[in-house]
Amino acid sequence: MSYLEHYRNLPALITGGLGFIGSNLAHRLVALGARVTLIDNLLPDTGWHPANIADLRGRVRLVIGDIGDPETARAVVAGQAVIFNLAGSISHIDSMRQPLMDLEANARAHLVLLEAARQVQPDAVVVYAGTRQQYGAPQYLPVDEAHRNLPNDINGINKLAGEWYHRIYHRAYGMKTCSLRLTNTYGPRQLIRHPRQGFIGWFVRQAILGETITVYGDGQQRRDLVEITDVVDAFLRAGATDAAWGRVFNLGGEPATLLEIAQLCVALAGQGDVKLVPWPEERAKIDIGDVYCSYERAKNALGWRPKTPLRPGLMRMIDFYQRYGDIYLQTPDPAAAQTDGW
Amino acid sequence: MSYLEHYRNLPALITGGLGFIGSNLAHRLVALGARVTLIDNLLPDTGWHPANIADLRGRVRLVIGDIGDPETARAVVAGQAVIFNLAGSISHIDSMRQPLMDLEANARAHLVLLEAARQVQPDAVVVYAGTRQQYGAPQYLPVDEAHRNLPNDINGINKLAGEWYHRIYHRAYGMKTCSLRLTNTYGPRQLIRHPRQGFIGWFVRQAILGETITVYGDGQQRRDLVEITDVVDAFLRAGATDAAWGRVFNLGGEPATLLEIAQLCVALAGQGDVKLVPWPEERAKIDIGDVYCSYERAKNALGWRPKTPLRPGLMRMIDFYQRYGDIYLQTPDPAAAQTDGW
Numbered sequence: 001m002s003y004l005e006h007y008r009n010l011p012a013l014i015t016g017g018l019g020f021i022g023s024n025l026a027h028r029l030v031a032l033g034a035r036v037t038l039i040d041n042l043l044p045d046t047g048w049h050p051a052n053i054a055d056l057r058g059r060v061r062l063v064i065g066d067i068g069d070p071e072t073a074r075a076v077v078a079g080q081a082v083i084f085n086l087a088g089s090i091s092h093i094d095s096m097r098q099p100l101m102d103l104e105a106n107a108r109a110h111l112v113l114l115e116a117a118r119q120v121q122p123d124a125v126v127v128y129a130g131t132r133q134q135y136g137a138p139q140y141l142p143v144d145e146a147h148r149n150l151p152n153d154i155n156g157i158n159k160l161a162g163e164w165y166h167r168i169y170h171r172a173y174g175m176k177t178c179s180l181r182l183t184n185t186y187g188p189r190q191l192i193r194h195p196r197q198g199f200i201g202w203f204v205r206q207a208i209l210g211e212t213i214t215v216y217g218d219g220q221q222r223r224d225l226v227e228i229t230d231v232v233d234a235f236l237r238a239g240a241t242d243a244a245w246g247r248v249f250n251l252g253g254e255p256a257t258l259l260e261i262a263q264l265c266v267a268l269a270g271q272g273d274v275k276l277v278p279w280p281e282e283r284a285k286i287d288i289g290d291v292y293c294s295y296e297r298a299k300n301a302l303g304w305r306p307k308t309p310l311r312p313g314l315m316r317m318i319d320f321y322q323r324y325g326d327i328y329l330q331t332p333d334p335a336a337a338q339t340d341g342w
Numbered sequence: 343m344s345y346l347e348h349y350r351n352l353p354a355l356i357t358g359g360l361g362f363i364g365s366n367l368a369h370r371l372v373a374l375g376a377r378v379t380l381i382d383n384l385l386p387d388t389g390w391h392p393a394n395i396a397d398l399r400g401r402v403r404l405v406i407g408d409i410g411d412p413e414t415a416r417a418v419v420a421g422q423a424v425i426f427n428l429a430g431s432i433s434h435i436d437s438m439r440q441p442l443m444d445l446e447a448n449a450r451a452h453l454v455l456l457e458a459a460r461q462v463q464p465d466a467v468v469v470y471a472g473t474r475q476q477y478g479a480p481q482y483l484p485v486d487e488a489h490r491n492l493p494n495d496i497n498g499i500n501k502l503a504g505e506w507y508h509r510i511y512h513r514a515y516g517m518k519t520c521s522l523r524l525t526n527t528y529g530p531r532q533l534i535r536h537p538r539q540g541f542i543g544w545f546v547r548q549a550i551l552g553e554t555i556t557v558y559g560d561g562q563q564r565r566d567l568v569e570i571t572d573v574v575d576a577f578l579r580a581g582a583t584d585a586a587w588g589r590v591f592n593l594g595g596e597p598a599t600l601l602e603i604a605q606l607c608v609a610l611a612g613q614g615d616v617k618l619v620p621w622p623e624e625r626a627k628i629d630i631g632d633v634y635c636s637y638e639r640a641k642n643a644l645g646w647r648p649k650t651p652l653r654p655g656l657m658r659m660i661d662f663y664q665r666y667g668d669i670y671l672q673t674p675d676p677a678a679a680q681t682d683g684w
Binding site for chain 2: 096099100103107108111112115148149151152153154157158160161164165168171172
């Protein structure tokens with residue numbers, strides 16, 4: 001049985017289900033015949049959007065609630081075969097401004113979820129969304145999983161703690177947990193309405209609006225971008241691979257400079273331009289230079305590799321926002337994400 | 343000016359001030375002429391005891407409250423020149439049984455305290471009590487500060503996060519934070535009423551009661567013990583050394599086997615005996631084999647080294663509990679730790 005067939009009729013939970021990665025994963029799981037439950041707490045300024053799952057109405061179970069609440073967590077994990085644990089906040093800036101919010105979303109809520117799973121569904125597979133942010137400034141490139149964890153902001157610390165809880169629940173209780181450490185994921189359904197969830201959404205936004213993309217410093221900092229289709233594929237593989245339990249895996253891709261990426265956005269959108277500006281102090285404090293990750297371990301253990309080159313990937317994203325940008329430029333209304341009729 | 347003279351008339355806060363290390367530090371600071379405030383939240387099963395500070399009445403300010411409460415935290419850090427941040431829970435077993443309690447005490451509360459200090463007292467020196475527990479099972483011995491952080495229980499994860507918050511508040515805001523990673527501290531005023539805060543208190547308790555000390559496995563696991571006087575000295579040095587800011591320092595000492603330590607307790611107490619028993623499953627899961635730490639960095643940067651050999655150190659501890667054991671064998675009454683008359 002292929003890893004894709006594994007999901008037919010499988011009960012699967014996605015935390016952060018209205019977010020960028022969660023909603024794309026939900027579409028794929030529904031297409032594979034899984035019985036999908038989404039939970040999302042609609043945390044302000046994070047990536048949830050009702051539009052992300054509007055076309056899934058009637059095909060998934062939707063819970064608006066917080067996995068940081070033990071009763072809610074127990075209710076949603078009960079009966080699940082796989083839990084894709086994607087809830088959280090990924091904003092480095094927000095984590096410095098609201099460190100307790102970041103701790104709640106990225107550390108405490110996951111501990112509650114794991115406790116709930118241990119209590120009511122200890123045989124569930126749990127795939128956590130880690131981040132290369134926990135490595136901090138690379139000591140060597142590409143960054144592999146043996147690289148030290150030297151987070152350089154509150155978000156990196158809390159994401160690191162969140163991942164470690166998963167590892168300890170495997171080691172102490174034999175739970176079937178693993179973590180994918182994501183690098184710069186991009187694609188349709190990504191947050192583009194503010195610049196605090198990574199640069200790609202913001203670059204794309206400015207390109208489709210015909211604005212000037214500002215790039216800090218000389219723009220030669222390299223990042224590896226992974227298209228959402230490939231990231232979803234990695235989660236599907238991890239959730240269906242027994243050998244993944246207890247392990248962590250980098251995702252990664254071909255590095256490109258921020259200047260190249262910005263210029264490509266402008267070229268593909270057919271508008272906007274690119275300007276280099278000096279580093280703002282608050283960003284400079286937490287910048288980490290070149291970062292790109294080795295995905296050798298994921299290739300060997302999961303059979304995963306990124307398949308989408310940057311140009312067609314960005315083209316697909318820009319095409320999406322040229323069509324739906326009006327919706328995604330607005331701050332979504334929580335009232336539009338209620339579960340009536342689902 | 344010596345580091346000891348530095349404390350004369352200095353306003354100093356000790357969080358976890360009724361605990362083992364906090365109360366011993368308080369006695370020393372009072373003797374040095376510091377103006378000492380103690381805060382303690384009387385968290386059940388942790389090391390606080392009213393007897394620990396009974397003779398300080400009238401010589402320190404006492405606050406029964408929680409540094410995890412932002413208003414309380416701001417009130418106690420205001421005006422402090424040094425904050426010895428010792429609050430927390432150190433029980434590995436309790437952290438697995440009550441992981442959210444552990445997260446609150448060891449991670450969230452410290453983030454609240456640091457935010458409070460950043461807001462109202464950003465020039466305060468903050469010395470955090472880290473732990474060698476965050477290293478997990480040693481990959482080499484002695485464990486130095488470059489050793490990977492591979493925590494193997496919830497306590498280790500949360501202590502690690504708590505330390506990292508201090509490091510990031512230095513890096514991002516220039517705050518004068520540092521961390522001492524403690525190994526097995528022992529001495530008077532240590533908790534001896536249950537076995538979940540390290541083995542030494544329990545060994546001493548059984549010896550003074552004439553009971554049988556049970557040692558797991560063959561008893562050949564090595565640990566380095568550091569006597570409380572030496573640990574207090576390390577905190578005093580760290581709090582008075584500008585070169586410590588932003589850094590972490592192991593404490594450490596001469597390694598001895600658990601069997602040797604148990605036999606020494608029995609010999610010094612003049613009663614009890616020692617029995618080897620197989621590992622209980624819950625302990626075996628989180629055991630980390632031999633552990634002892636290099637204190638080269640603390641020696642070079644702080645001029646610190648442990649001065650108390652094991653035998654006289656244990657003798658002093660056993661003598662203390664032979665005199666005051668009746669008090670310390672009982673669970674303390676929170677009502678006895680109120681601030682009336684302080």
